[in-house]
Amino acid sequence: MxxxxxxxxxxxxxxxxxxxxxxxxxxxxxxxxxxxxxxxxxxxxxxxxxxxxxxxxxxxxxxxxLSDQDTDRLLADVSEALADPVSGGTQPSLTDVKLVVQNAPSFARAFVALHQAMRRSGDQLAELDETLERSGALTDPTPYEEVRDFFHYVDNYIHELDLAGEALNQELAKSRGVSLKALADYIERRHRVRVVIGAGGEAGAGQGEGDAVGLRRFDPVSRVLWLNPRSPVSTQAFQIACQIALIEHDAVMRRIIEEARFRSADAAAICRIGLANYFAGAAILPYGAFAAAARELRHDLVLLADRFSTSLEQVAHRLSTLQRPGQKGVPFFFARVDKAGNITKRHSATKLQFARFGSACPLWNAHSAFETPNRIIRQLAETPDGVRYLCLATTVSKPSGGWRDPVQFYALALGCEVAHAGELVYADDLDVARAEAFEPIGVSCRICERRECHQRAVPPLKRRLLVDPDRRKPVPYDLD
Missing domain, CATH: 1.10.260.40 (lambda repressor-like DNA-binding domains)
Structure with missing residues (x-):
């Protein structure tokens, strides 16, 4: 090649x-x-x-x-912004857009930020709720979107916190290893915080044990950290590590947040939680040991979860963060998708960049995962730019309590470019050399220009429609 x-x-x-x-x-x-x-x-x-x-x-x-992955990511964002009808006028060629992104990246980022500020309504982009439109909340990106973009543009890798998490793991490994009890002993010994698995006597009428806690609740006065007894042990350990980050690395996280220059206090608060989660992931799944195990086990998600006593979601998310300079792992994309197709978590170290607005392509196997729960399904897929991927998807559920309590249900999606497929156990019996084996998928219907797609929900924004009342295809129009 x-x-x-x-x-x-x-x-x-x-x-x-x-x-x-x-x-x-x-x-x-x-x-x-x-x-x-x-x-x-x-x-x-x-x-x-x-x-x-x-x-x-x-x-x-x-x-x-010195890779150009940042350029690919920014190119995708600018192209999608230009595809929005609000941009108007003649659309520049891909060559012109590449020249701007490559030669003036700061200008390109300013353009993307300007486009976000110009969004008007859900009809234009993702049919957002009419109430939000009347309230004016669409004028600027939400705090959640702002934080999501922050992690997106730092490649979902925070070097200082990654090293700190790895150092905590190595310290605990010197004695009995990283476990729920080891983390509980550490936070009590180092920070005088006592871990209690239970509701702490706060559950009221109609509440079960743990309902008042959520996943984690810390009382800085009594120095007690309450954890939900219904949570898996892996989640309880993760939440202790989060609290360690909030106490032990507060100054580092404040500096990172200040340098990010968020527009609101809400975005800064959300980012603080994200940074604490990042540290916890690095502590439970330390970079060096996890990257070595991923290579050894050929990225088998179940075996990695078993080895590190953690969840499939934590493993899949961590695989997408292995971007340490000089020690990079296989570049993965990772997403968590709900039943409605909304992407609730996303990151891509590949050329595939998720749509910022609207749902994901219905032909993507992340949606099919809901039909076969508790199984890892595979898909060879090709995006409109000709790049081919090995895509994995599986479902996870997060029950919160008894019969009347809701259950969170998500699909996890993980994938890499087919050039790296040989490093994954999931590709062993797939014919990645045969072009016909790859299914055509897009990013989002609004920016996908495939002419023949039986699952198209809405027409692409940059193509003129051809409507013939005497002909009827699965989609009631052609594209010029």
Whole structure:
């Protein structure tokens, strides 16, 4: 397969700026001409292997961090924003959009932020609730969307918290290993917090034991951390690790939040929870040991969950965060989808970028998972850009109590580009070399331009409709 050319002029300019060098001085240290460097920085020439090696040698640059995944992600966001009718006018070509994203990424991000502020109603994008429209809540991204975008653009990897979680795991492993009791003993010994599994006597009439707690409740006065007795042991351990993060790494999380410059206090508060969850994931599933086990077990989700005494969701989510510079794992996408098709968690280290608005493609196997609960199903899929993926999906349920209590039911979706399929046990009997084995899927109907799709819900925003009353297909229109 022919190697993909790497256009990273913006990153090269940033490295040169950090070194305080002119183009002439920087080019001399790399052993190339000034004109060649100028062409690289303006994305008129791709970066060769020899230049990458020179960067590593002359400036100690970790060349594994010089990928163009950020560009792919930003390109997808800009393209989707341009597809919105609110953008109006003539649509620029993909080549023009790539030039802007590659040469002026900060401008592209500003454009995406501007587009978010211009959203008007659910009819234009995702048929959002009419009440929200009247309230004006659609003027800016919600705090939840803002935090989701923060993790999206840092590649769902927080280096400082990842190292801190791994350090806690190694400290506990020196004695008896990471377990619910070990974490409970640690938080009591280090922070004088007593762990109680139960409702703490607060359950009122009609409430069962644990209802008043939720998953976790901490009383800073009594220094008691109550956990829900109905939660699995893996969830209880995870919640103790979250509380350790909130107490022990508060300063680090505050600094990360301040640097993110969220628009509201609500977004900052939501991000704090997300950062605590990130630390907990790193503590329960430490980077080095987990990445090694993933390679050894060929990414078998069940075996990984058994080895680390955790849940399938925690394993799948952690696999999508293995983006540590110099130690990257297989690049996965991960999503959690509810029965209505809403994506409640999402991250992609691949070229596949989830739709920011509306539901996911109905042909994606994440929806089929609800038909075969408790099984991992597979799909070879191809997106409209020609990229092929191995997609996995399974369901998880989160019962909260007795007969009258609700049960949360989700599908988990995990996948990678087919080039990495050989590293997954799930591809062993699949014919990934046969083009016919791949099902055509999209990202969202509103931005998918496939002409022949029997499951299309709405027409694409950028194509003119052709309606013939004398012809009727599964979809009542053609696309020009």
């Amino acid at each position: 022919r190697a993909r050319k790497l256009f990273i002029g913006g990153k090269i300019r940033a490295i040169r700026g950090e070194q305080g060098l002119t183009q002439a001085g920087f080019a001399t240290k790399l052993g190339i001409s000034t004109s060649y460097l100028n062409q690289i920085e303006n994305n008129q020439r791709h970066v060769s292997a020899s230049v990458l090696l020179a960067l590593a040698e002359a400036f100690s640059v970790d060349i594994t961090t």
